[in-house]
Amino acid sequence: MTTLLPKLNSDLGELADRVRRSLVQVSVGRRGSGSGVVFSDDGLIVTNAHVVSGGRGRGSQTNEFQVSIPGGTVVKAVLLGKDDGIDVAVLKVEQAGGQPPKLFPIEIGDSTSLRAGQLVMAMGHPSGVAGAAVAGIVIGAGPDLPEAPGAGRDWIAVDLALRPGHSGGPLVDHHGRLIGISTIMAGLEVGMAVPVHVIEEFVAKVIAGNPSPV
Amino acid sequence: MTTLLPKLNSDLGELADRVRRSLVQVSVGRRGSGSGVVFSDDGLIVTNAHVVSGGRGRGSQTNEFQVSIPGGTVVKAVLLGKDDGIDVAVLKVEQAGGQPPKLFPIEIGDSTSLRAGQLVMAMGHPSGVAGAAVAGIVIGAGPDLPEAPGAGRDWIAVDLALRPGHSGGPLVDHHGRLIGISTIMAGLEVGMAVPVHVIEEFVAKVIAGNPSPV
Amino acid sequence: MTTLLPKLNSDLGELADRVRRSLVQVSVGRRGSGSGVVFSDDGLIVTNAHVVSGGRGRGSQTNEFQVSIPGGTVVKAVLLGKDDGIDVAVLKVEQAGGQPPKLFPIEIGDSTSLRAGQLVMAMGHPSGVAGAAVAGIVIGAGPDLPEAPGAGRDWIAVDLALRPGHSGGPLVDHHGRLIGISTIMAGLEVGMAVPVHVIEEFVAKVIAGNPSPV
Numbered sequence: 001m002t003t004l005l006p007k008l009n010s011d012l013g014e015l016a017d018r019v020r021r022s023l024v025q026v027s028v029g030r031r032g033s034g035s036g037v038v039f040s041d042d043g044l045i046v047t048n049a050h051v052v053s054g055g056r057g058r059g060s061q062t063n064e065f066q067v068s069i070p071g072g073t074v075v076k077a078v079l080l081g082k083d084d085g086i087d088v089a090v091l092k093v094e095q096a097g098g099q100p101p102k103l104f105p106i107e108i109g110d111s112t113s114l115r116a117g118q119l120v121m122a123m124g125h126p127s128g129v130a131g132a133a134v135a136g137i138v139i140g141a142g143p144d145l146p147e148a149p150g151a152g153r154d155w156i157a158v159d160l161a162l163r164p165g166h167s168g169g170p171l172v173d174h175h176g177r178l179i180g181i182s183t184i185m186a187g188l189e190v191g192m193a194v195p196v197h198v199i200e201e202f203v204a205k206v207i208a209g210n211p212s213p214v
Numbered sequence: 215m216t217t218l219l220p221k222l223n224s225d226l227g228e229l230a231d232r233v234r235r236s237l238v239q240v241s242v243g244r245r246g247s248g249s250g251v252v253f254s255d256d257g258l259i260v261t262n263a264h265v266v267s268g269g270r271g272r273g274s275q276t277n278e279f280q281v282s283i284p285g286g287t288v289v290k291a292v293l294l295g296k297d298d299g300i301d302v303a304v305l306k307v308e309q310a311g312g313q314p315p316k317l318f319p320i321e322i323g324d325s326t327s328l329r330a331g332q333l334v335m336a337m338g339h340p341s342g343v344a345g346a347a348v349a350g351i352v353i354g355a356g357p358d359l360p361e362a363p364g365a366g367r368d369w370i371a372v373d374l375a376l377r378p379g380h381s382g383g384p385l386v387d388h389h390g391r392l393i394g395i396s397t398i399m400a401g402l403e404v405g406m407a408v409p410v411h412v413i414e415e416f417v418a419k420v421i422a423g424n425p426s427p428v
Numbered sequence: 429m430t431t432l433l434p435k436l437n438s439d440l441g442e443l444a445d446r447v448r449r450s451l452v453q454v455s456v457g458r459r460g461s462g463s464g465v466v467f468s469d470d471g472l473i474v475t476n477a478h479v480v481s482g483g484r485g486r487g488s489q490t491n492e493f494q495v496s497i498p499g500g501t502v503v504k505a506v507l508l509g510k511d512d513g514i515d516v517a518v519l520k521v522e523q524a525g526g527q528p529p530k531l532f533p534i535e536i537g538d539s540t541s542l543r544a545g546q547l548v549m550a551m552g553h554p555s556g557v558a559g560a561a562v563a564g565i566v567i568g569a570g571p572d573l574p575e576a577p578g579a580g581r582d583w584i585a586v587d588l589a590l591r592p593g594h595s596g597g598p599l600v601d602h603h604g605r606l607i608g609i610s611t612i613m614a615g616l617e618v619g620m621a622v623p624v625h626v627i628e629e630f631v632a633k634v635i636a637g638n639p640s641p642v
Contacts, residue, residue: 001439001442001443002435002438002439004432004435004436004439005436005439005440005443005547005602005603006602006603008436008547008602009546009547009601009602012545012546012547012565013543013544013545013546014545015545016543016544016545017543017545020544121545123544126567130568131544131568132544132567132568132585133544133545133565133566133567133568133587134565134567134587135545135564135565135587160587161587161618163618
């Protein structure tokens with residue numbers, strides 16, 4: 001045997017470690033939670049819209065969120081904007097007095113030129129397992145994935161198993177760069193993620209003060 | 215981190231690109247479709263027998279098939295032979311006047327010396343996702359796989375999730391060489407493929423004018 | 429393409445070959461069976477407690493076990509100790525007269541410093557497929573996996589599909605060193621293994637003559 005498997009093992013572990021620095025857990029009031037990712041060093045957190053909606057009961061919506069950052073610190077966050085159509089939400093960590101928490105934003109990748117066969121890793125907090133990692137390859141990407149919900153929407157389909165707590169967590173490429181947000185399963189062993197170019201567009205709208213109605 | 219993951223990523227993507235040149239979609243009349251693979255440059259296409267049978271309703275059998283080749287061109291094909299016992303069918307692309315379509319036959323691999331742990335990739339059109347790729351490893355191969363249908367038949371069991379549209383599509387080794395035709399799932403996360411040595415034997419019979427009755 | 433995929437393919441196959449030398453099948457009387465692993469060259473075999481209990485019918489317990497070692501030889505074994513709480517059992521191969529069977533104990537790895545993203549391979553005899561291999565990565569490890577049965581128990585969660593016959597079989601790292609015993613699935617595509625440090629502790633107790641009651 002060559003030194004390939006030890007190297008591969010070490011690089012995969014390092015990739016997970018790198019991404020985990022930007023991985024957060026998002027809780028809504030006292031209810032269940034999902035994952036999220038640090039998008040900018042001034043405190044923007046990106047997750048799924050269905051995570052901040054608590055999954056059900058829109059009447060019980062709130063604008064109080066807890067974000068658990070790596071190291072275990074829990075900070076408060078407010079919702080800047082969400083779009084249920086693309087299932088994306090943008091939170092901002094509040095820096096209520098004193099020292100703001102140190103955040104490590106994830107490096108942004110390119111989701112417009114993905115090709116089938118590429119390596120991907122999804123991280124999240126499925127059922128409370130902190131910093132869990134699953135790896136696989138890109139099945140396909142683009143607006144023409146017939147299994148995906150929402151006609152004409154861009155998706156990334158990946159060959160790995162996402163679980164509820166993965167929702168809102170980062171899907172990264174082989175460099176640990178964000179290429180999407182893990183969102184749903186579309187059938188056995190097919191995970192679907194919102195591409196990062198769709199997310200960047202929405203974040204820009206939110207920053208420009210033109211978010212979708214919260 | 216070393217340069218290993220970028221290389222692995224690039225090589226997996228290139229592997230998928232290479233196989234995709236020989237990947238076709240097979241449609242039966244107006245009904246559902248499956249995948250197939252270009253077996254020779256004179257127009258032989260190999261797929262599953264259950265793909266050309268349309269899955270059900272033998273009374274509605276037809277000898278009119280549409281084969282969608284890479285690039286999107288759709289050509290007509292006729293059924294040269296099929297064997298429901300091994301679930302293999304051989305089509306021939308018709309060259310009705312004018313320029314015959316340019317076909318890229320897949321390189322043929324060796325399915326008689328597979329060992330557990332080997333890398334494999336399956337490509338197909340699951341639920342219409344064009345050129346989708348999933349990767350995994352060989353679980354086991356040979357005639358003694360108790361979960362496989364058909365006593366004493368040769369199968370390749372692979373650690374990946376095949377979906378309906380994968381049926382008839384190529385299962386390749388790490389060089390992109392054909393080692394089998396993706397056929398069914400035998401339980402969760404266990405894909406079964408007809409080994410290419412079984413297919414070659416049947417193609418030879420068909421070419422020799424001695425096919426199984428269509 | 430580089431030489432990476434052929435090397436990876438070859439090393440994965442070699443890894444499986446290496447582990448298979450220590451992989452055994454454990455049968456209980458005439459009933460179903462599971463997998464096990466050779467733990468020491470003096471004939472200790474480790475498996476799951478639920479494998480030696482035959483899965484049900486404690487009233488029909490027996491101390492007669494058949495262990496099928498690589499090469500196909502079947503030898504008798506006795507139960508030295510089992511602990512249903514951690515689901516681990518220790519058997520000892522009997523050397524009833526003549527030549528003792530040649531056994532290849534597996535190399536013992538480190539399950540106390542696993543990190544998410546690491547490579548793992550599970551081997552076993554799922555549904556009778558001899559020496560089957562599946563590969564994946566570590567999702568997480570430790571005593572705080574909420575999905576795992578048994579509060580406060582150590583587990584390794586892995587991103588691969590275990591099937592019934594995997595029970596008791598080795599989960600190894602990228603060097604083929606034992607890091608756990610494949611035990612159960614905790615939801616789709618999440619396999620759970622008892623870490624080898626838990627097993628070593630129990631084996632030491634058993635050797636010291638202080639096993640849990642059989």
